[in-house]
Structure formats: structure tokens, C-alpha cells
Amino acid sequence: MNTLPLKITRAVLCLVVSPLLFAAPAQAQEAAEGERLFKARCATCHTTVEGQNRVGPSLAGVFGRTSGSVEGARYSNAMKGANLTWDEATLETYLANPRGVVPGSTMTISVTSADQRAAIIAFLKAQAGG
Amino acid sequence: MPRLNVNGQVREVDVDPDTPLLWVLREQLALTGTKFGCGIAMCGACTVHIDGVPTRSCGLPISAVEEAQKIVTIEGLSPDGSHPVQKAWLALDVPQCGYCQSGMIMAAASLLEQNPKPTDEIINQEITNICRCGTYNKVRAAIHMAAERGNAG
The missing domain is CATH 1.10.150.120 ([2Fe-2S]-binding domain)
Known part of the structure; x- marks a missing residue:
């Protein structure tokens, strides 16, 4: 059997291995973009600091949380009764049109770009440590 | 009737609770220093302080603002431009x-x-x-x- 020249073997290995190495940084990049978007679009009303409620509730630990449940935070009556569990799927539909999902919500902004929603959700998920 | 604390004064405003704060500031309270730019909280022209936190007032219904929260507009940043x-x-x-x-x-x-x-x-x-x-x-x-x-x- 002919052995491949070392150069070609190395090149092939690089091509195979590098996507695996880049997977984690790509996710990190999405979360970094999400942080930038959070500051631009969300930070007017929300923080990711536990206990720091502003116009909207703190989003620290929002993943897996039931809607309208942060102690001491201000919620519209609509949100208090919405009974959603926040995860990738519910956040994706909600952020696209908050008042479509929760009529009567006082969250009047929306994130119309799917890419931006994904980045923000990645950032919020990273805040929870996973 | 909704009451708001704006630039140190409590003001009563006869508006629908859904009315965005920006409208109330400009129309009911004649504080026209705060501007409408985009209406979707993207541009920041409507930024005021609520308890010191910069907040975009164009998308914020006044039902979401409590009387105890201190709103400061550009007019209230200083009495004489001295900030x-x-x-x-x-x-x-x-x-x-x-x-x-x-x-x-x-x-x-x-x-x-x-x-x-x-x-x-x-x-x-x-x-x-x-x-x-x-x-x-x-x-x-x-x-x-x-x-x-x-x-x-």
C-alpha cells in the first residue's frame, strides 16, 4: 500500500479536526453577539444581575423559569397570568412578538431578526451557565 | 388618574394607561426636549432616566411606571445647563x-x-x-x- 506523503496526511487531518475545534468558539461568538444585542435592545429595561429588577424583571436565571415569577419584579397582569416556561422555543416565539404571545404585555419592543433572537437567546442561556 | 414623578414634581396625567411615556412627556407635560426618533426603542432619541437608569420612553406604557419612580428628562438634568x-x-x-x-x-x-x-x-x-x-x-x-x-x- 502506498503511504500518503506526510504533508497530505497532515492537511487532511487539519481539515477534519478544525471544524471540531471551531464549534465551541462559534457558540461563544454567538453569545458575544447576543451580549452586544442585549445591551443595545434589552438593557434599557432588563439586567442579567440577580435581584436587579428594573422596568422589567432581572433575566438572571431566566432559562427554565416560569413567566411572571421573579420576586419583587413588576409585571403586567397579562404576564402574571401567562404561565409559560422560558426555554429556547418559548423565548424564540416571544421575542419575535411579545404582545402576540402575551396580549396585554407591557413589553412593546420586539426582535424581528431570527439571527438576532438566536444570539440573544444564546447569551441568556450562557448567563445561566449552560 | 395616573401620577408620575417627573423632574422632581408629581404630575397627574389624564391619559390611557397604554400611552407611551414619551407621548405623555411631550404632549401632556409639554417637555419637548425628549424626542421621537424611531418608536421602537432602537435609536435612543427618547432616552430619559428612570431612577437614574437610562430608559427609552417611546415604547414604555405609563402603566409600567410607578408614581414612586423618579423620571428625569433632559430639561431636568440640570437647572441651567451646568451638568x-x-x-x-x-x-x-x-x-x-x-x-x-x-x-x-x-x-x-x-x-x-x-x-x-x-x-x-x-x-x-x-x-x-x-x-x-x-x-x-x-x-x-x-x-x-x-x-x-x-x-x-
């Missing part, structure tokens, strides 16, 4: 058309409360107000100047 940010803005001739600048000043003033000596990188991250005239370089310079001079005057 360090306002003085730096004058010293460096920051505004061009001026339309975004109320919001820009409010955002800058709040940043300096949080971070008295911000770097350019922090300013870029934290001040997301949009300026069509492109005064960003002067905005950054004026923020640095206000940080230098501080409240020593």
Missing part, C-alpha cells in the same frame, strides 16, 4: 443637527454615574444611541472631558 456632560458638549461643539442629542446626553450622563472613567471601548458598548450626523467621535471626546472635569465645578 458636566452638558458643559463638555458645549465646549467641544458636539451636536450637529442636535436631534439625537437629548437622548445622547442622558445616556452619557447615566454612563458616567455608573462608570466615572469609561474607556472608548466601554463607551462604544454602553452608548447605543444612533446619530445620523455621525457625531460619535465628538461624543466620545466630550464624555472623556466630562469624566476629567467631573463634578468639580
Whole structure:
């Protein structure tokens, strides 16, 4: 059997291995973009600091949380009764049109770009440590 | 009837609770310094302070604001233009058309409360107000100047 020249073997290995190495940084990049978007679009009303409620509730630990449940935070009556569990799927539909999902919500902004929603959700998920 | 604490005064406003704060400030309270830019909380021209936090008032229904929360508009930032940010803005001739600048000043003033000596990188991250005239370089310079001079005057 002919052995491949070392150069070609190395090149092939690089091509195979590098996507695996880049997977984690790509996710990190999405979360970094999400942080930038959070500051631009969300930070007017929300923080990711536990206990720091502003116009909207703190989003620290929002993943897996039931809607309208942060102690001491201000919620519209609509949100208090919405009974959603926040995860990738519910956040994706909600952020696209908050008042479509929760009529009567006082969250009047929306994130119309799917890419931006994904980045923000990645950032919020990273805040929870996973 | 909804009551709001604006620039140190409690005002009663006869409006639907869904009315955005920006409308109430400009129409009911005649505080027209705060501007409408986009209506979707993207541009920052409508920025006011609520308990010191820069908040975009165009999308905020007044039902979401409590009487106890202190709202400060550009008119209330200082009685006479003497806030360090306002003085730096004058010293460096920051505004061009001026339309975004109320919001820009409010955002800058709040940043300096949080971070008295911000770097350019922090300013870029934290001040997301949009300026069509492109005064960003002067905005950054004026923020640095206000940080230098501080409240020593």
C-alpha cells in the first residue's frame, strides 16, 4: 500500500479536526453577539444581575423559569397570568412578538431578526451557565 | 388618574394607561426636549432616566411606571445647563443637527454615574444611541472631558 506523503496526511487531518475545534468558539461568538444585542435592545429595561429588577424583571436565571415569577419584579397582569416556561422555543416565539404571545404585555419592543433572537437567546442561556 | 414623578414634581396625567411615556412627556407635560426618533426603542432619541437608569420612553406604557419612580428628562438634568456632560458638549461643539442629542446626553450622563472613567471601548458598548450626523467621535471626546472635569465645578 502506498503511504500518503506526510504533508497530505497532515492537511487532511487539519481539515477534519478544525471544524471540531471551531464549534465551541462559534457558540461563544454567538453569545458575544447576543451580549452586544442585549445591551443595545434589552438593557434599557432588563439586567442579567440577580435581584436587579428594573422596568422589567432581572433575566438572571431566566432559562427554565416560569413567566411572571421573579420576586419583587413588576409585571403586567397579562404576564402574571401567562404561565409559560422560558426555554429556547418559548423565548424564540416571544421575542419575535411579545404582545402576540402575551396580549396585554407591557413589553412593546420586539426582535424581528431570527439571527438576532438566536444570539440573544444564546447569551441568556450562557448567563445561566449552560 | 395616573401620577408620575417627573423632574422632581408629581404630575397627574389624564391619559390611557397604554400611552407611551414619551407621548405623555411631550404632549401632556409639554417637555419637548425628549424626542421621537424611531418608536421602537432602537435609536435612543427618547432616552430619559428612570431612577437614574437610562430608559427609552417611546415604547414604555405609563402603566409600567410607578408614581414612586423618579423620571428625569433632559430639561431636568440640570437647572441651567451646568451638568458636566452638558458643559463638555458645549465646549467641544458636539451636536450637529442636535436631534439625537437629548437622548445622547442622558445616556452619557447615566454612563458616567455608573462608570466615572469609561474607556472608548466601554463607551462604544454602553452608548447605543444612533446619530445620523455621525457625531460619535465628538461624543466620545466630550464624555472623556466630562469624566476629567467631573463634578468639580
